[in-house]
Amino acid sequence: MSSPASLLLGVKLDKGWIVTERRKKLPHQTGHYFSECYIVVNENGRKAFLKALDYSRAMSSPDPAAVLNALTEGFLFERNVLNRCRGMDRVVTGLDDGRVIVQDEDNRDQVVQYLILELADGGDVRSYLDVSKKFDTAWMLRSLHHVATGLRQLHSVDIAHQDLKPSNVLVFKATLSKLGDLGQASHRGQTAPHEDKEIAGDPEYAPPELCYHHVLPDWNLRRLGCDLYLLGSLIVFFFARSNLTALILEKLDPSLRPDKWQGAYKEVLPYVREAFERALETFGTDLERHAPQLKSPLLSLVRELCDPDPELRGDPKERRPGANQFSLERYVTRFDLLVRQEERRILLL
């Protein structure tokens, strides 16, 4: 028996959307509670991405009530977050949501609820980094500027992304980058379905304190601090195709790594910091080779954004009474400045 969510192809939805293509659920579009993904087109020819919720799966689970509850909570949470993000030009936002009735194979009416989001026509940033044959520093800096702007937009409404990684930086029209997938976001004051997870996003990119299960109760330190680390980590991926957390762990003696360490984070922090500095030295080697003019500013950025101690993360100039330690204002400005300087430099070559 097909699930109702798989029967949407060709269906006309509210507000003129037509379901035109069924998609394999793309990796960067998580939302594990959704079962099917589609491409939709509206009357103006605009394409978008549809995620369809299917309650029928709950009924075949051992605990239908619990699964129904989780599906509903997850759906509502993401819908609320997407609604909060409308108008943010550097975040992949929701365009619409609704419900449609489809007939199943027994001709019974089934309700399918859905979300419609912006469609990234260019996939994620990894494809762009690999397509370009030359080391396009201006493009990378511009993309990072967009990412920082998107994060700032989210933080301004008390939302932390929590899952910023290369596959969630989506490219539009080859020039514009946006943050995708708010499925693991944290909204201050709201309880997300994934709130009890130590690491909201993928643990493969997590900041070191979360790798060591050092979960801080303060929302800013934990959530915003994580976002800053992930932003800094992206810099390392863009310019050295490397996972910063992996680089740090590689520099640590095996007995000090998270899988072996049994003590508190503050006890291992001095060694993590030493490993972090060695990781930056390695990253610096790549910058020296490919973009020596950016070595000093980018290392400064990564050092501030990714400090192994979340209480020391962020711009030092914001570490004053009344200021927001995790403010992204200065970082957006710094990236913008770097973009302009780099574009000017390239023009003069």
Place this chain on the structure above:
Amino acid sequence: MALLGELAATSTSRPARIQAGGLERLVEEWAENRSLSFAADLVGAALVRGMPERARDAAEFIIQLGDEAPHSARILARTTLGLQDPSVTATLPPSPSRQDLHTEIARLRKSLHEAPRNCVSWVDLARCYAVLGQSEPATRAMRRALALAPENRFVLRSAARLFIHTSDVESAYALLRSAPVTRHDPWLLAAEIAIASKLDRTPRFLKEGKRKLEGDSAAPLHLSELCSAIATIELTEGHTRRARQLFRDSLRLPNDNALAQVQWASRKHVGIALTPGDLSQPLGFEARAQTHRSEGRWEPALVEARNWLYDEPFSRHAASFASYLAGLLERYDEAAHLAQIGLDAGPRNPLLLNNLTFALASGGHLDDAQRAFALIPPHEFDSSLRPTLLATQGLLLYRLGNVERGSFLYRQAVEEAKRRNQPFAVVLASLYHAREAAIAGAADALEVWREAEREVEKAKPMPELPLLRSRHDPSSRQS
């Protein structure tokens, strides 16, 4: 130190939990997109998850790209394939020259300018200065490390070691006594107890140390040094049986300090001996050097003593032992070099100056030998080193052609050694006197040799005797 587990946590604060992630998704993406970014994304994620096998072909892809792939990505790829040792690599060679140390200091200072909170680098900087004999900058650097991490075991132990090296044992002791973390940490307890013994004081945390041994479920490695420290106290208090048991406990998984302490105890006839297995501990250089020496294996003893000195270049004990062994083997240039390493860290150390003088004089560098000897502070001639210094002075005078005065000083050295109950010094002075008399062609050379033989016969067995006798026997010189 990380290799020995000294940095590892002793207690469990939380159980390990593995949270599901997106690794499978990355594996699929890599299968669909065979390009650098997708390969690198998978490699990084697999390493963080501790599942490098999931990214093997992605890693091979990156390696095959050669210089087209960034240096960082290639490092992670090699780690994935097990081609690179992931542990921290040293930036200094095993036996750093002064130039190496200055280069390393410059590197560390630059790094610390960018990252002033890196307490490990402050400790490394302190160590480099200490090896160069620059105590004040060493202490300043160490105080920065202490300010950043006042409860860190590695920093506290390093600081205590430095203060002892700069002859400020009181500060070392005060540091460990006042650190709140000491009473809970077996490594710090061991250091506090050992330093208290050095100062002839009752350790403040002896009871805590004993309680820790009785009740703690920490791994043997964490308790090894504590066992040997308490065992030493028990031994000095005459509780030999208890000491023996504790020394045995310390050998379950010993670190280098514990091993050296057990080796020392074995020479006190406590009824404990080190096995080859015990001595195979990676950094057990001191223990192995002493064991080889006690069994008359001179070449291996010198090799291990060198390693000990390279591992602890500011250790006066390592330098004096290594230079002594090299001198014993008549490798005078090396003996001088090894003594000089120790003197770089502690310029006025009288025993090292003595060893340097001996090596230089024996090697025919008389002017240098005299200059070195002149640096020994006068008050040391009234200390326990007096017999040794008199003998070395005798050697110098023999080599300068003053046979009568040289002979007189050697005889004075022997008398002083007897008066101070230093049987080893009696034998050494006697045998080297015989050597110098023979080399100088002194009229009483044979008589001096017979005197030496008499002293040797009276003495208890010593590992050096067969070697020295064979070297200094006039009949062997004639042949």
